[in-house]
Amino acid sequence: MAEVTLRAITKSFGDVKIIKGVDLQIADGEFCVFVGPSGCGKSTLLRMIAGLEDITSGSLSIGGKEMADVEPADRGVAMVFQSYALYPHMTVKDNISFGLRMTGHKQADIAPRLTRAAEMLQLTHLLDRKPSQLSGGQRQRVAIGRAIVREPGVFLFDEPLSNLDAALRVQMRTEIGKLHADLGATMIYVTHDQVEAMTMADKIVVLNGGVIEQVGSPLELYHRPRNLFVAGFIGSPKMNFIPGTAAPAADGKIAVTLKDGTQLTLDGRGAKLSSGQPVTLGIRPEHLAPGQDGLKATVKLAEYLGSETMFYAALADGSEIAVKADGLAKAAIGSALSIGLNPAACHLFNADGVAIIHGDLTR
Numbered sequence: 001m002a003e004v005t006l007r008a009i010t011k012s013f014g015d016v017k018i019i020k021g022v023d024l025q026i027a028d029g030e031f032c033v034f035v036g037p038s039g040c041g042k043s044t045l046l047r048m049i050a051g052l053e054d055i056t057s058g059s060l061s062i063g064g065k066e067m068a069d070v071e072p073a074d075r076g077v078a079m080v081f082q083s084y085a086l087y088p089h090m091t092v093k094d095n096i097s098f099g100l101r102m103t104g105h106k107q108a109d110i111a112p113r114l115t116r117a118a119e120m121l122q123l124t125h126l127l128d129r130k131p132s133q134l135s136g137g138q139r140q141r142v143a144i145g146r147a148i149v150r151e152p153g154v155f156l157f158d159e160p161l162s163n164l165d166a167a168l169r170v171q172m173r174t175e176i177g178k179l180h181a182d183l184g185a186t187m188i189y190v191t192h193d194q195v196e197a198m199t200m201a202d203k204i205v206v207l208n209g210g211v212i213e214q215v216g217s218p219l220e221l222y223h224r225p226r227n228l229f230v231a232g233f234i235g236s237p238k239m240n241f242i243p244g245t246a247a248p249a250a251d252g253k254i255a256v257t258l259k260d261g262t263q264l265t266l267d268g269r270g271a272k273l274s275s276g277q278p279v280t281l282g283i284r285p286e287h288l289a290p291g292q293d294g295l296k297a298t299v300k301l302a303e304y305l306g307s308e309t310m311f312y313a314a315l316a317d318g319s320e321i322a323v324k325a326d327g328l329a330k331a332a333i334g335s336a337l338s339i340g341l342n343p344a345a346c347h348l349f350n351a352d353g354v355a356i357i358h359g360d361l362t363r
């Protein structure tokens, strides 16, 4: 069993506190993805789990065992880096088996592990090559192979695919997914890539400024973001935010007046709010319907992507709004666009940015 538990973890570099108290439970066999803006502490947290960075305060356990005095090599974890970190003078075979040789494993033990990892990663025909004779994707596979042969309970991936081109990323994403299914190991994965996070994760951890904003399954975070930060971070193109005020209305409904004067009525869903309180309405670009009655906007930019068209438009008060339409939709720059808005898909956030209504269409 290799569950990972972080309790009140902090990390400071000198006087600067980078990780400000993280509590997190990652179940055995789970695929957990850390996302967040650059500098929020994703890699630092991963490196602390690996034992490559000291923990300033708090505790970490892996497989139920406290890690405070356990060396990186003895933690049952293996890390795959963005830079691959291969030895250039060694063959693929030697790169993959290096760690095992260093820890005194016998050749009879190393050989079957090497064969199996090479087969899983389609590296068998490349075992005698040097890293310089491999493509970027093949090098990344060697780095993953080096982790696999150690048979760790926990794999740690630090943006492993960010040096690969778009097509190869898609292929490697699928391969890592398969590897997870085959090995059943716990995997913790840092990425900047929304699609990687959404498609690979059982659980996404959204970090911001060294604290966790929300933990949940990809679709939970997408449909029920806890606050403005998560709502704006998960989903691409990002959720639209339109300022306004809200007041309780008849039958438990909420009357919202947007800054441009548009009025709409939302289901209250039990939310408590005071009359005239400032709110931010959140609506995803795909939940807006160009050409229907609703918001009055002026088209500023249109992107024709074939499968879909993105309109970027401005409301009367200057608020910008992104609208995802079908690939055949057309509108001239500067033309008026009426945009229908599905009330059931609207999120509402209070002045502190906390969600008071979720536009969760799955319910």
Ligand SMILES: Nc1ncnc2c1ncn2[C@@H]1O[C@H](COP(=O)(O)OP(=O)(O)OP(=O)(O)O)[C@@H](O)[C@H]1O
Binding pocket: 013, 018, 036, 037, 038, 039, 040, 041, 042, 043, 044, 045, 192
């Ligand atoms: N050894 C160090 N000494 C001082 N500051 C550090 C050190 N390592 C990281 N930091 C700082 O800690 C913060 C978090 O860095 P970290 O690499 O964990 O962020 P990240 O979320 O992984 O960012 P990115 O997505 O850009 O890789 C940054 O402000 C960084 O400058």
